[in-house]
Amino acid sequence: GSSHDITQETKHHPSDRIVMRTTRIQPMTAATLLWSLTTGAIRSTSAFTPTATSRLSLATTTTRSTSTSSSRVPDYMSKLFAGPPQKEEVDPGAVDGTDLRIVKYPHPALRADNAEITPEELLEEADSLKTLAKDMLKVMYAAEGVGLAAPQVGVNKRLMVYNPSGDSKKWLEETILINPQIVDYSEATAVETEGCLSFPDMNGDVTRSKWIKVQAMNLKGKKMKKKFTGWEARIFQHEYDHLDGKVYIDRLTEEGRETVQPKLDELVQEFGEGGEL
Numbered sequence: 001g002s003s004h005d006i007t008q009e010t011k012h013h014p015s016d017r018i019v020m021r022t023t024r025i026q027p028m029t030a031a032t033l034l035w036s037l038t039t040g041a042i043r044s045t046s047a048f049t050p051t052a053t054s055r056l057s058l059a060t061t062t063t064r065s066t067s068t069s070s071s072r073v074p075d076y077m078s079k080l081f082a083g084p085p086q087k088e089e090v091d092p093g094a095v096d097g098t099d100l101r102i103v104k105y106p107h108p109a110l111r112a113d114n115a116e117i118t119p120e121e122l123l124e125e126a127d128s129l130k131t132l133a134k135d136m137l138k139v140m141y142a143a144e145g146v147g148l149a150a151p152q153v154g155v156n157k158r159l160m161v162y163n164p165s166g167d168s169k170k171w172l173e174e175t176i177l178i179n180p181q182i183v184d185y186s187e188a189t190a191v192e193t194e195g196c197l198s199f200p201d202m203n204g205d206v207t208r209s210k211w212i213k214v215q216a217m218n219l220k221g222k223k224m225k226k227k228f229t230g231w232e233a234r235i236f237q238h239e240y241d242h243l244d245g246k247v248y249i250d251r252l253t254e255e256g257r258e259t260v261q262p263k264l265d266e267l268v269q270e271f272g273e274g275g276e277l
Helices: 003-009 030-039 075-080 119-124 126-142 230-243 254-271
Strands: 063-065 147-149 159-162 175-185 189-196 199-209 211-217 223-229
Touching (some): 119 126, 126 147, 126 159, 147 230, 175 230, 189 230, 199 230, 211 230, 223 230
Antiparallel strands (some): 063 189, 147 159, 175 211, 189 199, 211 223
16 A cells, blocks of 8 residues: 555564565585585585675674574584675775765764655656666665665665675665565564764674564565565664664664764764764
């Protein structure tokens, strides 16, 4: 139905509002896997670990689930199934082919309300919306990121883009979402270290749901529903926060906020008057 119907169906997420593709691994017993590792049958971990950058805007370096097994996992097993490798983001500045720039905290666009994209806009402004999404992907790749929300480039609309791999050559993994909503989520959570393209040179631990169910539209106005887990679910939740005027520092612990506060103070001073904390 309409956007009104979507709002009624939406389940309120405790972290307030999150997409991805996950690599499917064929079932394998522990014994078989151990044999494969020790005999060299598995010669590369590339089939098991995403090649995504650690920025979503997002950085993921560690994971601590709220429900952990008591069994000990060998180091080589942990590395095999680890999350995306850490890769520092960069400030791309001017990006060839687009006038879009990533805005930094405390730019007002990061805290402003973001308007839903109407059916009329999808019809009458289809080309401009497509250009906006493609340009956002250009900026995201230039910044070594894996996701970007429209307010991060100063456009206050409910639109996000991402690519879990962070690799522009893997364009089939690109996702563009219009007016996304979280309709269900797991009570089970995981803690991972996140950073953000709008908050350079800082990061902190953030708790997110392990899986979410999402509904949204594509650029053609076609509705979709999907369940996301793991890395992709985290990317979605991070970018979804931006659409609600929230940023990752809002989810830091008191200790985590104290750690990044000096850098936040620097950004506020650099921005000058008119910032929104």
